[in-house]
Amino acid sequence: xxxxxxxxxxxxxxxxxxxxxxxxxxxxxxxxxxxxxxxxxxxxxxxxxxxxxxxxxxxxxxxxxxxxxxxxxxxxxxxxxxxxxxxxxxxxxxxxxxxxxxxxxxxxxxxxxxxxxxxxxxxxxxxxxxxxxxxxxxxxxxxxxxxxxxxxxxxxxxxxxxxxxxxxxxxxxxxxxxxxxxxxxxxxxxxxxxxxxxxxxxxxxxxxxxxxxxxxxxxxxxxxxxxxxxxxxxxxxxxxxxxxxxxxxxxxxxxxxxxxxxxxxxxxxxxxxxxxxxxxxxxxxxxxxxxxxxxxxxxxxxxxxxxxxxxxxxxxxxxxxxxxxxxxxxxxxxxxxxxxxxxxxxxxxxxxxxxxxxxxxxxxxxxxxxxxxxxxxxxxxxxxxxxxxxxxxxxxxxxxxxxxxxxxxxxxxxxxxxxxxxxxxxxxxxxxxxxxxxxxxxxxxxxxxxxxxxxxxxxxxxxxxxxxxxxxxxxxxxxxxxxxxxxxxxxxxxxxxx
Amino acid sequence: xxxxxxxxxxxxxxxxxxxxxxxxxxxxxxxxxxxxxxxxxxxxxxxxxxxxxxxxxxxxxxxxxxxxxxxxxxxxxxxxxxxxxxxxxxxxxxxxxxxxxxxxxxxxxxxxxxxxxxxxxxxxxxxxxxxxxxxxxxxxxxxxxxxxxxxxxxxxxxxxxxxxxxxxxxxxxxxxxxxxxxxxxxxxx
Numbered sequence: 001x002x003x004x005x006x007x008x009x010x011x012x013x014x015x016x017x018x019x020x021x022x023x024x025x026x027x028x029x030x031x032x033x034x035x036x037x038x039x040x041x042x043x044x045x046x047x048x049x050x051x052x053x054x055x056x057x058x059x060x061x062x063x064x065x066x067x068x069x070x071x072x073x074x075x076x077x078x079x080x081x082x083x084x085x086x087x088x089x090x091x092x093x094x095x096x097x098x099x100x101x102x103x104x105x106x107x108x109x110x111x112x113x114x115x116x117x118x119x120x121x122x123x124x125x126x127x128x129x130x131x132x133x134x135x136x137x138x139x140x141x142x143x144x145x146x147x148x149x150x151x152x153x154x155x156x157x158x159x160x161x162x163x164x165x166x167x168x169x170x171x172x173x174x175x176x177x178x179x180x181x182x183x184x185x186x187x188x189x190x191x192x193x194x195x196x197x198x199x200x201x202x203x204x205x206x207x208x209x210x211x212x213x214x215x216x217x218x219x220x221x222x223x224x225x226x227x228x229x230x231x232x233x234x235x236x237x238x239x240x241x242x243x244x245x246x247x248x249x250x251x252x253x254x255x256x257x258x259x260x261x262x263x264x265x266x267x268x269x270x271x272x273x274x275x276x277x278x279x280x281x282x283x284x285x286x287x288x289x290x291x292x293x294x295x296x297x298x299x300x301x302x303x304x305x306x307x308x309x310x311x312x313x314x315x316x317x318x319x320x321x322x323x324x325x326x327x328x329x330x331x332x333x334x335x336x337x338x339x340x341x342x343x344x345x346x347x348x349x350x351x352x353x354x355x356x357x358x359x360x361x362x363x364x365x366x367x368x369x370x371x372x373x374x375x376x377x378x379x380x381x382x383x384x385x386x387x388x389x390x391x392x393x394x395x396x397x398x399x400x401x402x403x404x405x406x407x408x409x410x411x412x413x414x415x416x417x418x419x420x421x422x423x424x425x426x427x428x429x430x431x432x433x434x435x436x437x438x439x440x441x442x443x444x445x446x447x448x449x450x451x452x453x454x455x456x457x458x459x460x461x462x463x464x465x466x467x468x469x470x471x472x473x474x475x476x477x478x479x480x481x482x483x484x485x486x487x488x489x490x491x492x493x494x495x496x497x498x
Numbered sequence: 499x500x501x502x503x504x505x506x507x508x509x510x511x512x513x514x515x516x517x518x519x520x521x522x523x524x525x526x527x528x529x530x531x532x533x534x535x536x537x538x539x540x541x542x543x544x545x546x547x548x549x550x551x552x553x554x555x556x557x558x559x560x561x562x563x564x565x566x567x568x569x570x571x572x573x574x575x576x577x578x579x580x581x582x583x584x585x586x587x588x589x590x591x592x593x594x595x596x597x598x599x600x601x602x603x604x605x606x607x608x609x610x611x612x613x614x615x616x617x618x619x620x621x622x623x624x625x626x627x628x629x630x631x632x633x634x635x636x637x638x639x640x641x642x643x644x645x646x647x648x649x650x651x652x653x654x655x656x657x658x659x660x661x662x663x664x665x666x667x668x669x670x671x672x673x674x675x676x677x678x679x680x681x682x683x684x685x686x687x
Contacts, residue, residue: 319520320520320521321517321518321519323521323524323526323582323585324584324585325584328587328640331526331584331585332526332554332636334521335521335522335524335545336547336552336553336554338521338522339547344520345521346518429518430518431517432518
């Protein structure tokens with residue numbers, strides 16, 4: 001237990017430099033004794049008899065910055081012999097580095113070293129200088145593969161939190177933009193930033209988000225989902241109650257609605273809260289093209305959700321319970337195509353649903369080069385061959401394929417769609433079309449009962465006036481989008497025309 | 499409480515699956531013929547799928563009984579699959595059928611919850627002969643329904659009329675191996 005406490009950054013929060021140069025250096029050496037990337041460089045400050053030591057990690061720090069901005073400047077310093085250099089003096093008169101910080105806390109120094117900064121310890125000084133020399137490699141700005149758009153900005157986040165915040169900041173050039181830093185993960189000590197616009201986000205919301213994040217006690221945070229799962233409402237719900245995106249423009253838009261963004265270092269996925277049900281059907285492109293065009297896509301997505309979740313169940317209910325509701329010719333065709341199929345309707349439906357899930361999973365895990373072959377094999381084997389062999393009937397194949405295809409159109413609801421599809425199928429197998437009505441009513445009740453942070457999940461559907469519904473089942477033209485969502489309690493800023 | 503409700507729902511759902519029948523385990527009845535020769539005889543013309551699965555052809559089942567309900571029960575007992583009346587298009591009544599039996603047949607059709615509400619009634623001189631025609635559609639029953647619809651008289655022949663509505667019984671007989679409506683000769687329409 002003692003050993004574990006010792007190896008977390010937090011355990012050093014009360015520890016400070018002793019002022020004994022050699023002792024302090026050997027302390028750091030002992031901490032990094034098994035880290036081959038740890039580097040120490042002793043340099044004599046020119047003009048004085050004092051030594052200073054540069055502590056940094058190879059690969060994390062820019063060797064150019066260390067050499068030219070620090071070592072070179074220290075060598076070229078023009079100080080008097082009897083002068084005692086302090087970290088402040090070094091910062092103000094010698095080093096060229098843009099960002100510097102003086103600290104005596106060992107925890108701060110460790111965090112700085114491990115995030116690519118360089119720490120300068122000076123002889124007989126109880127404080128050290130932290131210099132920004134970050135030089136680790138990052139992926140760069142790419143368009144997120146899952147959030148591609150035809151029109152509109154194409155930049156996406158990468159894995160560096162600071163750069164991600166700068167990408168948001170570039171879109172919101174206002175001092176109203178707040179970015180609070182938190183550290184999370186006992187061993188990973190991950191940088192987590194909570195961003196919001198002070199005049200728009202309610203204090204209650206910001207406090208709630210920060211409190212929930214602070215309560216997380218985990219070894220490491222490697223992705224924002226670690227946080228999302230811990231802080232979201234209705235933790236076991238298949239419906240998303242916290243937003244996630246890889247696009248800076250989406251985050252900026254969410255912040256402008258009074259939401260809070262959580263940027264986590266090491267992942268391009270930024271979380272936003274609160275998250276509303278209607279957001280499941282929104283894509284960035286809806287806002288970057290004419291509202292008439294955008295509304296077609298949005299309506300299709302809503303239809304896709306309904307079809308994807310309920311189509312297999314309804315089809316089984318109609319064909320096995322209420323065949324009289326089908327047109328006679330269709331019923332005869334169904335009869336003809338079902339003849340000699342060895343599996344029951346519900347069996348073949350389940351078989352096809354799981355076959356699709358297998359194909360999807362295999363496609364996601366397969367290398368790009370095998371992806372195409374996989375889709376051909378999947379399409380031919382599962383589709384054509386299985387129906388020709390009489391294992392499954394063609395109508396069921398069409399219904400399940402349509403349902404699965406529709407689920408791709410609403411990726412944010414994939415978990416909800418999957419479970420709803422199974423529950424609805426089960427209910428329809430038990431009581432026919434009554435099962436469908438029961439499940440759909442219960443689903444509606446459930447959706448309306450969900451809360452996301454301070455907002456109702458169906459916040460935008462609470463009222464039926466135009467301003468409430470302006471960005472739900474349809475998107476109104478921009479000049480008509482006057483008010484912000486209801487959960488934004490800043491009444492003075494509701495009117496965007498001001 | 500929550501758990502009890504969930505448990506109740508689950509149990510009640512599992513007890514309700516009795517109505518589930520796979521489409522291929524059903525015989526879709528397209529026409530019912532009723533004649534009275536001593537006992538009540540019922541013919542059920544169903545849609546049967548050929549062995550090559552590409553064609554739908556008629557198959558006629560026959561059973562006798564005292565009442566319509568009994569006869570239907572006997573018909574069902576003689577079939578390997580469930581008989582479903584949802585798509586029954588025509589009731590073919592024998593020309594010599596007594597009024598009581600006609601009333602019994604219509605009352606059965608109206609009481610049977612799954613019976614097709616757009617079904618029509620016609621009369622014929624020989625049910626067996628009529629049902630042995632070679633159909634143009636899937637079955638003779640659908641052929642007869644098609645003729646009624648084409649002549650725009652299907653509404654008049656509908657069993658499910660409003661209160662006080664009277665069913666017009668048209669005669670359909672076999673002629674040249676096809677069902678033929680013969681009201682023109684009879685009524686001079």
